[in-house]
Amino acid sequence: DQQVKQNSPSLSVQEGRISILNCDYTNSMFDYFLWYKKYPAEGPTFLISISSIKDKNEDGRFTVFLNKSAKHLSLHIVPSQPGDSAVYFCAARGGTYKYIFGTGTRLKVLA
Amino acid sequence: KAGVTQTPRYLIKTRGQQVTLSCSPISGHRSVSWYQQTPGQGLQFLFEYFSETQRNKGNFPGRFSGRQFSNSRSEMNVSTLELGDSALYLCASSPGDLETQYFGPGTRLLVL
Numbered sequence: 001d002q003q004v005k006q007n008s009p010s011l012s013v014q015e016g017r018i019s020i021l022n023c024d025y026t027n028s029m030f031d032y033f034l035w036y037k038k039y040p041a042e043g044p045t046f047l048i049s050i051s052s053i054k055d056k057n058e059d060g061r062f063t064v065f066l067n068k069s070a071k072h073l074s075l076h077i078v079p080s081q082p083g084d085s086a087v088y089f090c091a092a093r094g095g096t097y098k099y100i101f102g103t104g105t106r107l108k109v110l111a
Numbered sequence: 112k113a114g115v116t117q118t119p120r121y122l123i124k125t126r127g128q129q130v131t132l133s134c135s136p137i138s139g140h141r142s143v144s145w146y147q148q149t150p151g152q153g154l155q156f157l158f159e160y161f162s163e164t165q166r167n168k169g170n171f172p173g174r175f176s177g178r179q180f181s182n183s184r185s186e187m188n189v190s191t192l193e194l195g196d197s198a199l200y201l202c203a204s205s206p207g208d209l210e211t212q213y214f215g216p217g218t219r220l221l222v223l
Contacts, residue, residue: 006153034211043115043201043214044154089153098167099144099212103153 003027004092006102014110019077021105023090026071030100032093035064035075037086038104044089048075080109113138115204115215123221129190132218136183136204143185144212145177148199157200160185161207189220197222 005024013019021035031052036044050057050064050073057064063076077084087104094100116135124130136143145157156169160179177187183204189196199219203212 004153036214041216043117043203043216046211046213049211091154098156098159098169100156101146101154103151 002103003094004090004100004102006088006090006105008105009103010106010108012108012110013080015082016079019075019080019084019107019109021075021077021088021090021107023073023075023102024071025073025092027092027094028068028071030092030094033064033066033073034091034093034099035062036089036091036101037084038089039086047088077107080107082109082111085109115202115213117200117202117215117218119218120216121219121221123223124192125223126192126194128192129188130192130220132187132189132200132202132220134185134187134202134204134215136185136202137213140204140206140213141183142205142207142210142212143179143183144203144205145185145187146201146203147171148201148217149197154201157187192222194222196220 034049035047038044048059048062065074087106089104091099091101118133142161144159146154158168163179174190179185199217201217203214205212
């Protein structure tokens with residue numbers, strides 16, 4: 001059972017525009033969510049996180065939104081840059097020292 | 112601070128063999144987790160160690176095992192390798208309980 005889902009395997013966006021990456025989850029007990037970026041041949045790099053007690057967290061060009069009622073998480077990148085081209089994973093803390101990851105969305109920012 | 116290091120970076124084995132992968136966490140980090148990444152499957156949780164104790168385990172067969180040493184370094188072992196074990200194996204460390212995890216570059220295992 002895929003408790004964390006990223007339904008869009010890929011996304012293309014023009015440089016300077018907004019990139020919106022989405023993530024859905026099924027378990028209402030998840031209390032902490034993270035986004036990671038991964039370049040080829042490297043491990044995932046932590047980007048931004050949000051606690052379930054908040055609905056928004058910003059860090060520079062990156063903003064994460066949490067809609068608990070819809071069990072939906074999104075990452076907004078504004079403005080998008082070519083260096084943002086990577087695979088993005090969302091993850092949820094599933095309790096008991098365990099993180100559950102989505103399958104990833106490949107973002108391509110076109111110059 | 113140095114990041115999470117994993118050795119080796121690349122490995123080729125044949126079916127039936129066994130393999131041991133190593134992970135050195137960020138200095139001061141006591142929690143180490145292991146993940147398997149395959150195309151289309153995202154990162155699948157294998158297990159997590161804290162202070163030499165396995166605290167959680169994912170849904171993998173018993174061929175996958177691990178351990179953590181007193182210096183927080185961790186090893187993962189896969190016995191009787193199968194073709195489907197070909198994947199990128201990632202190690203992540205965090206300072207303590209349920210904090211943000213920081214990943215190493217991974218070990219890419221190819222089973223022929």
